[in-house]
Amino acid sequence: MAPILDIQNLYKSYGQTEILKDINVAIEPGDFLVLVGPSGCGKSTLLNCIAGLEPITGGKLDIAGKNMTDVSPKDRDIAMVFQSYALYPTMTVAKNITFGMKVRGIDQATQDKKLKEVAELLQISPLLHRKPGQLSGGQRQRVAMGRALVRDPALFLFDEPLSNLDAKLRVEMRTEIKKLHQTLNASIVYVTHDQIEAMTLATKIVVMKGGVIQQIGTPAEIYNTPANLFVADFMGSPAMNLIPARVQRDGHGHRIEITRMKGEPLILADSRPLDLPQDVIIGLRPEDIAEAGYRSGEDVQQAACMVDMVEPAGADTYVVSQLGGKSVTARLHAETSALAGRELELAFDLGKASYFAPKTGERLN
Missing domain, CATH: 3.40.50.300 (P-loop containing nucleotide triphosphate hydrolases)
Known part of the structure; x- marks a missing residue:
C-alpha cells in the first residue's frame, strides 16, 4: 500500500x-x-x-x-x-x-x-x-x-x-x-x-x-x-534530566561519576555492555529517580542526595537536587517525607539511562 x-x-x-x-x-x-x-x-x-x-x-x-x-x-x-x-x-x-x-x-x-x-x-x-x-x-x-x-x-x-x-x-x-x-x-x-x-x-x-x-x-x-x-x-514534562558525568570502564560495565556542590562525587554503576567515551551527558527521566524503597532491580543504585526544593503536584511530588552542576528532578510519590535542606536516599534506575556526546549532542547508546 x-x-x-x-x-x-x-x-x-x-x-x-x-x-x-x-x-x-x-x-x-x-x-x-x-x-x-x-x-x-x-x-x-x-x-x-x-x-x-x-x-x-x-x-x-x-x-x-x-x-x-x-x-x-x-x-x-x-x-x-x-x-x-x-x-x-x-x-x-x-x-x-x-x-x-x-x-x-x-x-x-x-x-x-x-x-x-x-x-x-x-x-x-x-x-x-x-x-x-x-x-x-x-x-x-x-x-x-x-x-x-x-x-x-x-x-x-x-x-x-x-x-x-x-x-x-x-x-x-x-x-x-x-x-x-x-x-x-x-x-x-x-x-x-x-x-x-x-x-x-x-x-x-x-x-x-x-x-x-x-x-x-x-x-x-x-x-x-x-x-x-x-x-x-x-519532549517530556518535566524534561529529561541531562547531567554531565565522567565514565570509567569497570569490567563489562561502567563507573559513572557525577560531581556535587559539596562532598564526594556521586558514583553510580551501569552494568550494560556499552561503548562510552570518558565524558558524557547522562539522561534520566524524573520517574527513573525514585525514593529508596520504591524502586528495585539489578540496575537500580541508591545514593543520598541533598534536597534543594520540594514541589507537591497532586499525585506526584517533585524533588530537586543539584548534581553535576544541574538541577535534577525526581518524581516521587505524593506521601514522601522529603524536606528541603535535608538529605534523601534516592534510587537511580541506570537501566533506563540514555547517554549523549557533550559536543555533538548525539545519542551514544
Whole structure:
C-alpha cells in the first residue's frame, strides 16, 4: 500500500534564507502524524507546503500516490482546520459546515446527509441554527472540524487547532480529536508546539528544530530513546534530566561519576555492555529517580542526595537536587517525607539511562 503522504528531499527557502532543509517523511493511511517543535522551527511552513499554500523550493510531495508538488490546494484532496477557526460570522453553524459543499455544486440531499452525520459525530446537532458569535471556543472548533469532515478527504491537516482554548478545554478537545481519529481511521497531519499534545495524539511524531527534522518515531520511541539532547530536553514534562558525568570502564560495565556542590562525587554503576567515551551527558527521566524503597532491580543504585526544593503536584511530588552542576528532578510519590535542606536516599534506575556526546549532542547508546 502506497503511503498516504510521501515527502522526499523537500526544501523551502525565502530568498537566500532556508526555512526547511531536506525534509523526508512518509505516513501510512490511518496514521496520526504530529509535527512538533519550538516556535520558528518550520512546522507550520511544512504544513502549508503539504497544503499547497506555500510553493516548495525543491523536492517532491505525493498525496495518496499522486505527485502534488505543483498542484493547486483545491485539487490536493485535503481538508484543513486552522488555529483561528475561520468561520463565517453571518452564517449559521449548518451553513458554515455545508458552504464548501455548496460551492463545489454538491446536491442538497448529499449536503443534508453529510451535515447530519458530522453533527452527530461531533455532538453539535443542537447548535446547527446558531451563529459563531453564540458559541464557545470549543464549540467553534468543533464546527471548524465539521467543515473539514464533510469533505471526506484523503488527508486532514490541523494547524495548532487548540492553541486558542483554555487549559481544561484543550484537554477535552484533545480527547475528542483522539476519539475522532479512532472512529474514522482518518489520515492526519497535526501541528503543535505542545509536546504533551504530541505525545497524547500521535501514532508518529516528527520533532523539528531550525527547519531540520531531529527525530521521527512513535511517542514511545521519542520519549524513551531520544536521538539527541534537543529531543531529550524538549519532549517530556518535566524534561529529561541531562547531567554531565565522567565514565570509567569497570569490567563489562561502567563507573559513572557525577560531581556535587559539596562532598564526594556521586558514583553510580551501569552494568550494560556499552561503548562510552570518558565524558558524557547522562539522561534520566524524573520517574527513573525514585525514593529508596520504591524502586528495585539489578540496575537500580541508591545514593543520598541533598534536597534543594520540594514541589507537591497532586499525585506526584517533585524533588530537586543539584548534581553535576544541574538541577535534577525526581518524581516521587505524593506521601514522601522529603524536606528541603535535608538529605534523601534516592534510587537511580541506570537501566533506563540514555547517554549523549557533550559536543555533538548525539545519542551514544
